[in-house]
Amino acid sequence: xxxxxxxxxxxxxxxxxxxxxxxxxxxxxxxxxxxxxxxxxxxxxxxxxxxxxxxxxxxxxxxxxxxxxxxxxxxxxxxxxxxxxxxxxxxxxxxxxxxxxxxxxxxxxxxxxxxxxxxxxxxxxxxxxxxxxxxxxxxxxxxxxxxxxxxxxxxxxxxxxxxxxxxxxxxxxxxxxxxxxxxxxxxxxxxxxxxxxxxxxxxxxxxxxxxxxxxxxxxxxxxxxxxxxxxxxxxxxxxxxxxxxxxxxxxxxxxxxxxxxxxxxxxxxxxxxxxxxxxxxxxxxxxxxxxxxxxxxxxxxxxxxxxxxxxxxxxxxxxxxxxxxx
Numbered sequence: 001x002x003x004x005x006x007x008x009x010x011x012x013x014x015x016x017x018x019x020x021x022x023x024x025x026x027x028x029x030x031x032x033x034x035x036x037x038x039x040x041x042x043x044x045x046x047x048x049x050x051x052x053x054x055x056x057x058x059x060x061x062x063x064x065x066x067x068x069x070x071x072x073x074x075x076x077x078x079x080x081x082x083x084x085x086x087x088x089x090x091x092x093x094x095x096x097x098x099x100x101x102x103x104x105x106x107x108x109x110x111x112x113x114x115x116x117x118x119x120x121x122x123x124x125x126x127x128x129x130x131x132x133x134x135x136x137x138x139x140x141x142x143x144x145x146x147x148x149x150x151x152x153x154x155x156x157x158x159x160x161x162x163x164x165x166x167x168x169x170x171x172x173x174x175x176x177x178x179x180x181x182x183x184x185x186x187x188x189x190x191x192x193x194x195x196x197x198x199x200x201x202x203x204x205x206x207x208x209x210x211x212x213x214x215x216x217x218x219x220x221x222x223x224x225x226x227x228x229x230x231x232x233x234x235x236x237x238x239x240x241x242x243x244x245x246x247x248x249x250x251x252x253x254x255x256x257x258x259x260x261x262x263x264x265x266x267x268x269x270x271x272x273x274x275x276x277x278x279x280x281x282x283x284x285x286x287x288x289x290x291x292x293x294x295x296x297x298x299x300x301x302x303x304x305x306x307x308x309x310x311x312x313x314x315x316x317x318x319x320x321x322x323x324x325x326x
Contacts, residue, residue: 035319036285037285037289037290037293038291039089039315039316040089040092040124040294041087041089041092042093042260044296046082049305050075050079052071055069055071059130063100063130069097069100077111077115079098080092080115080116080119081115090120090121091122093127093294104154109158116159123160123161124162124258125164125258126155126156127165127202128165133169133184134146134168134169134188135169135170135171135177135180135183136184142180153197156195157195157197163197163200163257164197166200166202167201168185168214169208174207181217185201186226193225197225198227198257199225199227200229200256203230203243203248205236209237211235211247211248211249211252214228215251215254215255218255226255230253230256230260232263232277233263256289256291258294259292260293263307263311263314265302266302266314270313277314282325285322293315297311
């Protein structure tokens with residue numbers, strides 16, 4: 001059973017463990033003597049392996065009995081080991097849905113952190129969903145959503161991550177949504193600052209998948225803790241419209257604190273069939289980014305393990321091809 005902890009107790013555990021989140025944030029950017037970028041693994045790449053068969057009552061169970069949604073063959077506690085031993089990857093990005101009931105469970109988090117440390121795997125961020133919309137037009141609901149994310153900021157700091165990834169969904173006109181999202185993000189940043197944790201927004205549906213809108217929100221917030229997580233593929237707007245992937249990533253990169261290499265399928269030469277990874281990585285590198293690029297495989301034809309390996313091989317090939325240019 002989860003054991004809630006107070007902020008004071010949490011900080012005592014973090015101090016005793018010697019966790020220094022700010023130092024880890026700096027370390028997440030490789031030096032000039034290292035590869036152009038390093039490769040991490042997003043836990044969502046293994047969502048079918050962890051969740052198992054889809055459940056019609058998923059969201060209800062997630063809120064009432066979150067561990068019951070884990071019907072797959074890989075336990076979330078073993079994610080770091082799988083990343084290192086199965087794929088040769090030494091940095092990971094968690095998804096909160098896989099340990100939804102354990103955000104303030106210090107025993108669980110200590111085990112999760114220890115297993116990553118034992119494998120020599122760095123914990124980079126937590127992708128947060130199912131906690132509400134940070135740009136909700138209802139002020140009370142927006143406030144609750146902001147507070148819902150506090151526990152994930154605390155968990156991220158405990159695990160040694162540099163960020164949590166959030167959603168900036170809202171309703172209303174272009175300008176109304178921008179102001180509401182900026183308000184929610186700015187208020188969350190105040191709390192995150194106390195834990196040396198960044199709050200980053202992914203293009204993840206609605207206006208957040210419009211690069212121009214999201215970059216305008218970044219400017220409106222203007223807080224050093226707030227940034228973006230450009231995803232190569234999440235540019236689906238409402239009513240079937242799409243935003244240009246390359247333009248969107250270009251617009252988000254000035255604020256990027258992480259990058260997600262979304263992949264779905266591959267041709268005979270090992271290239272993604274819908275996204276030009278070479279072009280995307282030139283956009284990323286031209287922006288001066290030298291941090292981790294996370295594999296997020298979402299395809300159906302290949303198994304999750306094969307899709308992860310194919311994405312890693314493609315990123316490694318592109319990295320080699322671009323090495324002389326950068």
